[in-house]
Amino acid sequence: MVKQELRKLVTYSFFLVIILIPMLGFRSTTFEPGRVLKTFGVFVAILVINFIVKLMRRGRGDTTVKRSHWSERVGQHIGRIPKIYTLGGLLTVAAVFPLAANNYMIDVGITCLIYVTLGLGLNIVVGLCGLLDLGYIAFYAVGAYTYSLLDLTFGLSFWAALPIGVLLGMVCGCIIGYPTLKMRGDYLAIVTLGFGEIIRLVLNNWDSLTAGPNGLFGMKRPALYYPSFADGGLEWVTYYLKSLPALYYLILVIVILTIIGVGRLDNSRIGRAWVAIREDEVAAELSGVPTTWLKLLAYALGAAFGAVAGAFFAAKLSYTNPNFFLFMESCIVLCIVVLGGVGSIPGIIVAAFILIAMPEVFRGLENYRMLAFGAIMTTMMIIQPEGLIPASRRRQSLRAADRRAYEEQNAED
Amino acid sequence: MPKTNNHAILELKSVHTYYGNIHALKGVSLAIPKGDIACLIGANGAGKSTTLMTIFGVQQAEKGEIIFKGEPIHQLRPEQVASRGMAQTPEGRQIFPRMSVMENLDMGAYLRRDKDGVKEDLEWVLSLFPVLRERSTQPGGTLSGGEQQMLAIGRSLMSRPSLLLLDEPSLGLSPKLVERIFDTLIEINKKGTSIFLVEQNAHMALSVSAIGYVMETGRVVLTDKASALLENDQVRKAYLGE
Numbered sequence: 001m002v003k004q005e006l007r008k009l010v011t012y013s014f015f016l017v018i019i020l021i022p023m024l025g026f027r028s029t030t031f032e033p034g035r036v037l038k039t040f041g042v043f044v045a046i047l048v049i050n051f052i053v054k055l056m057r058r059g060r061g062d063t064t065v066k067r068s069h070w071s072e073r074v075g076q077h078i079g080r081i082p083k084i085y086t087l088g089g090l091l092t093v094a095a096v097f098p099l100a101a102n103n104y105m106i107d108v109g110i111t112c113l114i115y116v117t118l119g120l121g122l123n124i125v126v127g128l129c130g131l132l133d134l135g136y137i138a139f140y141a142v143g144a145y146t147y148s149l150l151d152l153t154f155g156l157s158f159w160a161a162l163p164i165g166v167l168l169g170m171v172c173g174c175i176i177g178y179p180t181l182k183m184r185g186d187y188l189a190i191v192t193l194g195f196g197e198i199i200r201l202v203l204n205n206w207d208s209l210t211a212g213p214n215g216l217f218g219m220k221r222p223a224l225y226y227p228s229f230a231d232g233g234l235e236w237v238t239y240y241l242k243s244l245p246a247l248y249y250l251i252l253v254i255v256i257l258t259i260i261g262v263g264r265l266d267n268s269r270i271g272r273a274w275v276a277i278r279e280d281e282v283a284a285e286l287s288g289v290p291t292t293w294l295k296l297l298a299y300a301l302g303a304a305f306g307a308v309a310g311a312f313f314a315a316k317l318s319y320t321n322p323n324f325f326l327f328m329e330s331c332i333v334l335c336i337v338v339l340g341g342v343g344s345i346p347g348i349i350v351a352a353f354i355l356i357a358m359p360e361v362f363r364g365l366e367n368y369r370m371l372a373f374g375a376i377m378t379t380m381m382i383i384q385p386e387g388l389i390p391a392s393r394r395r396q397s398l399r400a401a402d403r404r405a406y407e408e409q410n411a412e413d
Numbered sequence: 414m415p416k417t418n419n420h421a422i423l424e425l426k427s428v429h430t431y432y433g434n435i436h437a438l439k440g441v442s443l444a445i446p447k448g449d450i451a452c453l454i455g456a457n458g459a460g461k462s463t464t465l466m467t468i469f470g471v472q473q474a475e476k477g478e479i480i481f482k483g484e485p486i487h488q489l490r491p492e493q494v495a496s497r498g499m500a501q502t503p504e505g506r507q508i509f510p511r512m513s514v515m516e517n518l519d520m521g522a523y524l525r526r527d528k529d530g531v532k533e534d535l536e537w538v539l540s541l542f543p544v545l546r547e548r549s550t551q552p553g554g555t556l557s558g559g560e561q562q563m564l565a566i567g568r569s570l571m572s573r574p575s576l577l578l579l580d581e582p583s584l585g586l587s588p589k590l591v592e593r594i595f596d597t598l599i600e601i602n603k604k605g606t607s608i609f610l611v612e613q614n615a616h617m618a619l620s621v622s623a624i625g626y627v628m629e630t631g632r633v634v635l636t637d638k639a640s641a642l643l644e645n646d647q648v649r650k651a652y653l654g655e
Contacts, residue, residue, distance in 0.1 A: 275509070279512060282507055284520070287495070288492045
């Protein structure tokens with residue numbers, strides 16, 4: 001038993017070293033004995049760390065059952081404070097932030113908030129309805145390009161273009177939703193991935209409309225209109241939100257509206273039906289849930305939020321090009337949803353800030369920035385698989401349900 | 414079988430169903446008497462579950478008619494069928510694993526708007542299956558197999574159906590639990606709900622039913638009173654292991 005465990009330990013450590021070698025920056029053009037020694041040193045270090053971890057786990061007994069839920073305890077503490085205080089506190093911090101921060105920080109903050117909107121939108125599709133969508137960024141692109149083109153060709157204002165962008169986003173959501181109604185899991189993932197790429201490639205190659213890879217530029221910023229009586233008569237004055245703090249407040253309002261919208265959907269009849277579809281589609285269908293319509297609705301509403309974020313993004317930068325909408329972006333948004341806790345609104349907000357702000361924080365590490373980012377992601381998923389702040393439904397059940405399923409499977413075998 | 418049957422709550426008239434190229438139901442005709450328990454027995458792959466899915470509209474019938482309470486329903490979607498007073502407990506305890514027991518039961522009443530009636534029915538379901546009350550806040554996935562089956566049946570009852578379709582309620586349960594479930598089915602039936610039972614456990618199913626249908630490779634091959642089928646040599650040999 002012990003011997004077997006030890007052999008496993010050595011094998012694991014060996015493979016870990018092989019994986020780590022390229023990351024450690026060893027070159028293999030010349031042979032140096034010292035380098036071999038160094039590699040061996042790393043191997044021993046990993047072995048020792050693994051051994052210590054193993055001993056600690058053994059000391060704690062059955063780890064899968066007794067693992068401490070730090071997030072739960074934190075959640076309980078937060079839960080004791082009246083909700084209005086926490087919400088008020090967070091809102092104050094968010095509102096005061098631009099006054100205390102420099103432009104760079106505000107810019108990062110805006111990006112974070114854009115991704116909060118995207119994460120919450122994707123959460124409807126992935127988190128509530130359980131449909132894996134790897135091409136979500138396409139709707140972001142649709143929103144961005146709709147505003148850009150409407151502004152550049154017809155001179156439409158941001159606010160007039162926004163509903164059109166949302167509508168087009170929803171149409172696109174239905175276009176991807178309808179043919180995939182009967183698909184699940186891997187197949188759905190592949191189709192959505194393809195859809196995301198199609199949108200990007202169309203934008204990239206339709207030179208006459210989208211100016212191809214050069215992108216579109218010169219869009220107006222979002223504007224506020226207020227009445228003025230300065231010249232004696234009533235006049236509407238247009239104030240363009242050009243400064244970063246002004247744009248920050250605009251996206252903050254968008255995020256708050258998104259949170260309210262998604263929160264209300266989550267708690268509605270529709271939200272319950274979505275969760276039922278996620279849990280078991282056939283059972284949901286037999287309970288009288290119109291699954292076809294609700295799945296399409298999930299795609300359409302998710303796309304709508306993506307389009308809003310896209311329109312804001314294009315208006316903020318006053319520039320857009322197809323390379324903003326790479327597959328990688330879809331992945332990041334999906335990471336936000338999974339890391340935050342599928343279906344959990346506060347989790348997604350926290351995860352968006354971590355995932356977007358963290359690479360900025362690690363700039364000091366230079367080339368190792370993405371390595372540190374990856375390491376933290378991986379560690380997070382190992383120690384906290386339900387996400388940072390799991391949705392209440394998952395928190396109480398995920399581990400217990402998995403354990404039960406495991407036991408039953410063993411019993412049936 | 415008579416052409417029109419006024420006593421039948423549900424009637425299938427030579428129904429054909431395909432899965433792609435596979436001809437799963439080859440002209441199934443049967444009738445479920447109002448207020449009674451009827452059962453459909455047969456081996457694995459005979460088309461029993463397909464029959465239920467076709468009745469409910471999850472699978473579309475290619476040919477034939479399905480009449481429920483005197484109205485054709487073979488072109489309706491599942492939610493429309495459900496809203497007409499039919500409920501189905503799917504095979505293999507398909508409950509919502511991460512929803513609490515209460516939320517699961519609540520989903521069964523998804524189409525209902527009468528809050529008082531739902532409350533009343535909830536009390537009734539919880540009195541039928543007292544264990545569900547004890548587990549009410551627990552996620553469905555953490556229940557044992559028998560409890561999950563009770564939850565699945567309870568959820569179907571929450572829509573106050575006039576006809577309850579059950580797919581293999583005895584699957585994977587201990588004999589004692591099976592007996593307990595079937596006792597409850599009789600109780601449910603006494604309250605006026607017609608029941609259509611699909612079972613591999615032929616003995617148990619026939620002993621609670623009024624009418625039995627035997628299915629083989631997509632066809633109903635034998636129809637009789639359940640008590641007569643229990644005595645039928647062919648059935649005894651093939652399905653009762655005697």
